[in-house]
Amino acid sequence: MILIKVTSDVTVIGGGPAGLAAGISAKESGAEKVIIIDRNNWIGGILPQCIHDGFGIEATGLSQTGPEYINEYIKKARNLGITLLIETMVLNFNNKLEIISASKKGLLKIKSKSIILAMGCREKTRGNLIIPGDRPSGIYTAGLAQALINLYNIMPGKNIVILGSGDVGLIMARRLKIEGANILGVIEILPYPNGLPRNVVQCLKDYNIPLFLNHTITSIEGKDRLKKITIAKVDKNKKPILGTEKTIKCDTLLLSVGLIPENEISSDAGIIIDSSTGGPIVNQDYRTTIPGIYACGNCLQVYDTVDLLSIHAKIAGRQSAINTLKENNNNINYADKKIIVKPGNGIKHIIPQQINITGMINFSIRVDEPKNSTKISFKLNKNEIFIKNLKYLNPASIINVKVKIPKFSKNNILEVSLNE
Amino acid sequence: MKNFHIAIIGGGVIGSAIARELSRYELDIILFEKESDVASSTSKANSGVIHSGINSPPKSLKAHFCVEGNKIFQSLAEELSVPVKFTGKYIIARNEEEIKDLIKLKKNGIENNVKGLRLIEAEEINSNEPNISSKYALFVPSAGITLPYQLTIALAENSIINGVKFLLETKIIDINNINNKYNIKTNNGLFKSDFIINAAGLNCRDIVQMLEEPDFKVYPCRGEYLVLDKNCNSLIKKLIYPIPQKKYGFLGIHITPTIDGNILLGPTFEYINNINDTKTTKEKMNLILKEVKEIIPSVNEKAVINAYSGIRCKISPPEYDRISDFRVENSKINPGLINLLGIESPGLSAAPAIAKEVVKIISKNIELSKKTKFISKYEKYKKFSDMTNVKKSKIIKRDTNWGRIICRCENVTEAEVINALSNPLGAKTLSSVKYRCRAGMGRCQGGFCTQHIIRIMEEKFNLDRTKIKLKSQKSNLFIGKIRE
Amino acid sequence: MNEETNITCILCPIGCEIRINKKELFIIDGAKCEKGIEYSKNEVFNPKRILTTSILVKNGILPLLSVKTSKPIPKEKIFKILKIIKRTSVNAPVEMGEIIIQNVLGTGSDIIATKTIKKFETS
Known part of the structure; x- marks a missing residue:
């Protein structure tokens, strides 16, 4: 036999915090055989490289480091008898819920009753931003620099500039400063920092690292190793303002300019992706547009904290298990009734994008700009069904709102918007 | 001092093609490349197009070598396991006025002996290329695509197998003619050779100047490109070109599918002062997107995953209003100095024919005898991602490193990275790996695989991390350890 | 004021x-x-912070052990404590939660391991 064939109740693609939370929840909800697949030679995703603290506060009240936080999950997964396949890369899967993966043992074909997508996200690169200039060495994404310094004992550079004030960038500013690097500045194109307030304080202010808001990089110079960059102020349309250019001599540039959910294999399988979240379109059960396939974690939407990510992943895990217990799995009858959820004024994205049931629904919402105080309104077929005051809204943080969905029939539209 | 029959200067596609062609004969050949790998300059940063020869002036060397090179390209690429695809090309007319230009081009092509040219109309264009809006186009069936750096690498590595010596990171400091034998001073020692083949590309004038007063100048002309994600690969199937600008031989910003499924947009056309200035500029990036959107309105800049530029070696000044030609000639002042000057586009397509021409020039001066054991085939493993499931399973059973995928975007395996690092040239930069097996060339641009490639370099090749380079000699990646 | x-x-x-x-x-x-x-x-x-960083591991399957202070330490002592940490190394195996340096710089806070690192076994 050429392919190694395996069957499974729930197969999770990705062994990071989302995959582990979902897998554990699936097992605890009654799925007999659960497999978690990860491409690295460890389980835990990027958490083993996130050696800073601040994980798990919302869920447990304790502030743990990344490795400590994920260790609890790994232990639990092992104790529950979940199969953990490492150094295994999923090459593709299809709408019959067959997964083909490669590892040193060979090619594995897994036929599952449910699949959970938990592939995480990747960092945007220089190419995505189209930053002009030379192409020297010394330009890294912040996450790669984090892996190099925390996992491999590699110091990437000495005089460092960070583009983007996302959390990874802020954390890396502090981490590199602690290890003796000069952090010459964090450059942010927006008028406000893109990371959490506490990281601006404890990573930048604590170490007097300058933050250049409303700035961008206009040029990169260096034939071999990076020599200098040019930054400039930007106008309201984020276009560089002529005459405001300033050069900074540096040997390293870290990019922390955003994350892209990894869904190439999802799209290949025919799953429909929401262009505003970058992740699969899901319903209230985190089920994608292919029956039996669920999505969670950063491949569903980019989360700002692991706490909320885990809560949602657990729901996806539970639903995937319920699916396996149905006689006619893959064919849960969601009826023809459905609500299409639409992001309205001030809303960048919202999950779920579809609702098939009445009752309490958990919504994840990201706003498109910071607001001190505003109202959020849910209108089902133009009738307001829910309104709430919200304070200190930040595009960096996902808002979690619970709304009771009343009885509905046929096709409906739920519009969610911010009102001044 | 070591004696050679032939010293080739420059490991671009021209130098490497010549090395490989000459390695058929009983000759001692050495090739000097100043960078850390072959294909480090113009040969890696171009459109990767196998041209038909339609654009070059009739009776020019460009037309001749391009058409001849095109004819033998397929068989050469097959011998070397380098992918080629004769996709064909559409030169499109955007208005009635440009139809006249298409007719002129067709005439020019026929004169150059380009086969199969055909004017086509909207219906045929739309059925083959639905994303293009154009009423008329000239169909050029003999145009195609290849991977220029892989071709150069394969030519170089096959030459080594056939006995050519390659010296990387070796710069020519001076050359002296002593009774028509040449003493070559480099940073890696002194060498003696009967012939000097000047395939130094943008540096060709510097080499000439070491021996005689050059009768030409190099006018570097930069072309910038943008690379689109593979998920855009359904945009076009053929090469899509606008009508070329009449002057200078600039073909215009075109849209090129690549062998690997990405799409290239560009190049721009800009005379610059410094032959090493391969920067990209916001201005040209915007220009590329603007011009491409005129041809394909649905192109989205969010799909851009990379930008780069390459430099054309032009030997006629910007104000010269005709297309300048290649120069392939044996120096009259210094016999045995064979100069290859102004080899810009279509140099890649012409390379196989130029290499044969150089052999011809040499054979007029010395008697060449063929080796009995020339190994023409350069076999390479198929890419893991292109294998069938059965093949994948079998190869993993043979060597488990084929089952460890370390580049998530391109599904490149640890075995392929090890193979890339074991290259006969001894090139061991991050770029050497990337250009040999595509690890780091995908949409995450090395975000995931860099750490794994570094691990393999350290564990299996005993490289010191502070000495690992991105591409050039001084492009070190890291400064050291955080704890020792 | x-x-x-x-x-x-x-x-x-x-x-x-x-x-x-x-x-x-x-x-x-x-x-x-x-x-x-x-x-x-x-x-x-008296601003205090948790300090997280790494300590060199010998004979481990990983080169670095991630560590943290068991309690927040005075901000101005961060770089002094780092100096001590940079001089320190541990031998694998190490268990998560193990105290690596007790009462570092008299702060009342210990430096503790936040990862478990097994010994590297040559096969």
């Missing part, structure tokens, strides 16, 4: 902007929880 100051709480992702009277140490407004009140009072005169 302005007796008011703003402190951004770093205890959780909310990041409350707390207004505090520096002299009398009373909260004017902004704190959403008790911990935040405590934090902002400390922050005025």
Whole structure:
């Protein structure tokens, strides 16, 4: 036999915090055989490289480091008898819920009753931003620099500039400063920092690292190793303002300019992706547009904290298990009734994008700009069904709102918007 | 001092093609490349197009070598396991006025002996290329695509197998003619050779100047490109070109599918002062997107995953209003100095024919005898991602490193990275790996695989991390350890 | 003299902007929880932080052991403690939670392992 064939109740693609939370929840909800697949030679995703603290506060009240936080999950997964396949890369899967993966043992074909997508996200690169200039060495994404310094004992550079004030960038500013690097500045194109307030304080202010808001990089110079960059102020349309250019001599540039959910294999399988979240379109059960396939974690939407990510992943895990217990799995009858959820004024994205049931629904919402105080309104077929005051809204943080969905029939539209 | 029959200067596609062609004969050949790998300059940063020869002036060397090179390209690429695809090309007319230009081009092509040219109309264009809006186009069936750096690498590595010596990171400091034998001073020692083949590309004038007063100048002309994600690969199937600008031989910003499924947009056309200035500029990036959107309105800049530029070696000044030609000639002042000057586009397509021409020039001066054991085939493993499931399973059973995928975007395996690092040239930069097996060339641009490639370099090749380079000699990646 | 100051709480992702009277140490407004009140009072005169970094591991399957201070340490001691950490190395195996340096620099805080690192076995 050429392919190694395996069957499974729930197969999770990705062994990071989302995959582990979902897998554990699936097992605890009654799925007999659960497999978690990860491409690295460890389980835990990027958490083993996130050696800073601040994980798990919302869920447990304790502030743990990344490795400590994920260790609890790994232990639990092992104790529950979940199969953990490492150094295994999923090459593709299809709408019959067959997964083909490669590892040193060979090619594995897994036929599952449910699949959970938990592939995480990747960092945007220089190419995505189209930053002009030379192409020297010394330009890294912040996450790669984090892996190099925390996992491999590699110091990437000495005089460092960070583009983007996302959390990874802020954390890396502090981490590199602690290890003796000069952090010459964090450059942010927006008028406000893109990371959490506490990281601006404890990573930048604590170490007097300058933050250049409303700035961008206009040029990169260096034939071999990076020599200098040019930054400039930007106008309201984020276009560089002529005459405001300033050069900074540096040997390293870290990019922390955003994350892209990894869904190439999802799209290949025919799953429909929401262009505003970058992740699969899901319903209230985190089920994608292919029956039996669920999505969670950063491949569903980019989360700002692991706490909320885990809560949602657990729901996806539970639903995937319920699916396996149905006689006619893959064919849960969601009826023809459905609500299409639409992001309205001030809303960048919202999950779920579809609702098939009445009752309490958990919504994840990201706003498109910071607001001190505003109202959020849910209108089902133009009738307001829910309104709430919200304070200190930040595009960096996902808002979690619970709304009771009343009885509905046929096709409906739920519009969610911010009102001044 | 070591004696050679032939010293080739420059490991671009021209130098490497010549090395490989000459390695058929009983000759001692050495090739000097100043960078850390072959294909480090113009040969890696171009459109990767196998041209038909339609654009070059009739009776020019460009037309001749391009058409001849095109004819033998397929068989050469097959011998070397380098992918080629004769996709064909559409030169499109955007208005009635440009139809006249298409007719002129067709005439020019026929004169150059380009086969199969055909004017086509909207219906045929739309059925083959639905994303293009154009009423008329000239169909050029003999145009195609290849991977220029892989071709150069394969030519170089096959030459080594056939006995050519390659010296990387070796710069020519001076050359002296002593009774028509040449003493070559480099940073890696002194060498003696009967012939000097000047395939130094943008540096060709510097080499000439070491021996005689050059009768030409190099006018570097930069072309910038943008690379689109593979998920855009359904945009076009053929090469899509606008009508070329009449002057200078600039073909215009075109849209090129690549062998690997990405799409290239560009190049721009800009005379610059410094032959090493391969920067990209916001201005040209915007220009590329603007011009491409005129041809394909649905192109989205969010799909851009990379930008780069390459430099054309032009030997006629910007104000010269005709297309300048290649120069392939044996120096009259210094016999045995064979100069290859102004080899810009279509140099890649012409390379196989130029290499044969150089052999011809040499054979007029010395008697060449063929080796009995020339190994023409350069076999390479198929890419893991292109294998069938059965093949994948079998190869993993043979060597488990084929089952460890370390580049998530391109599904490149640890075995392929090890193979890339074991290259006969001894090139061991991050770029050497990337250009040999595509690890780091995908949409995450090395975000995931860099750490794994570094691990393999350290564990299996005993490289010191502070000495690992991105591409050039001084492009070190890291400064050291955080704890020792 | 302005007796008011703003402190951004770093205890959780909310990041409350707390207004505090520096002299009398009373909260004017902004704190959403008790911990935040405590934090902002400390922050005025004795700011403390958890320090996380790595220590060299010998014979481990990984080159570095991630560590943290068991309690927040005075901010001004961060670089002094780092000097000690840079001089320190441990031998694998190490268990998560193991104390690597006791009462570092007399702060009452220990340096503890936040990862388990097994010994590298040559096969």
